[in-house]
Amino acid sequence: MTLAHPLRGQALAAVVLIVWVAGAAYCHGYERLLKGAHEWPGSFLWSAVAVLPWLALFEWSKTPAGDRFGARPWQLLLALLATAAALILLQAAADAIAGNTGRPVALNLWRRLPPLGIGVVLILWARGVRSARAAAARNEADSGPANLAQIASSIDWIAAADNYIELQIGKRTLIRRMTMQAAERELASFDFVRIHRRYLVNRRRIEAVAGTNGDRRVRIAGSELPIGRRYASRLNA
Numbered sequence: 001m002t003l004a005h006p007l008r009g010q011a012l013a014a015v016v017l018i019v020w021v022a023g024a025a026y027c028h029g030y031e032r033l034l035k036g037a038h039e040w041p042g043s044f045l046w047s048a049v050a051v052l053p054w055l056a057l058f059e060w061s062k063t064p065a066g067d068r069f070g071a072r073p074w075q076l077l078l079a080l081l082a083t084a085a086a087l088i089l090l091q092a093a094a095d096a097i098a099g100n101t102g103r104p105v106a107l108n109l110w111r112r113l114p115p116l117g118i119g120v121v122l123i124l125w126a127r128g129v130r131s132a133r134a135a136a137a138r139n140e141a142d143s144g145p146a147n148l149a150q151i152a153s154s155i156d157w158i159a160a161a162d163n164y165i166e167l168q169i170g171k172r173t174l175i176r177r178m179t180m181q182a183a184e185r186e187l188a189s190f191d192f193v194r195i196h197r198r199y200l201v202n203r204r205r206i207e208a209v210a211g212t213n214g215d216r217r218v219r220i221a222g223s224e225l226p227i228g229r230r231y232a233s234r235l236n237a
Helices: 009-035 040-050 052-061 064-069 073-098 105-139 148-154 180-186 229-236
Strands: 157-161 164-169 172-176 192-194 199-202 206-210 217-220 223-226
Touching: 009 040, 009 052, 040 052, 040 073, 052 064, 052 073, 052 105, 064 073, 073 105, 148 164, 148 180, 157 180, 180 192, 180 199, 192 229, 199 217, 199 223
Parallel strands: none
Antiparallel strands: 157 164, 157 199, 164 172, 192 199, 206 217, 217 223
């Protein structure tokens, strides 16, 4: 799993911590140069409310829903501007509560430009990486058998990808033009189970099931895949 795909578990926690500390260091350096002040607690608070939401937006943009929403440039721009506006209003409310009413609006806008620009670059980069990998996988000369049953034992899981399915076999991803329903029928007798509208997994490759009822995940081949509510009973069976 790479930064171009949604992060989960320890990887997500590590990235959140790194971004939070980096944002606090930026704010602390800014305040020190501007006022000569050492305000680490305030810097960490600022990073939590002014930087981490951009990370949340970036991670959401990599989910299937976020990817579809950001497919249109105007919708992606709308999401970015809405995030920036919300953070400016939050900053204004915090300033009003603290009695710092003299902070210029232009300054708040200016301080949002770096994370806004970084957010645009990261979202476009992640989309580009995923698109390039999908295109490369589709163009890959697949010499394997067309019948999924012949390679069922080597498949870790299958993911839906528009009019295709992605077969995850170790570190290799193969693309087939087939619906998820057809793949599920073909592999019905090979102990594959549908855990999500997008994922069909090899039950024999499941390493663990983690999380609570509202956020259960299957750990398989070093990755974690979500369990949809409507498919949970199939996994339990």
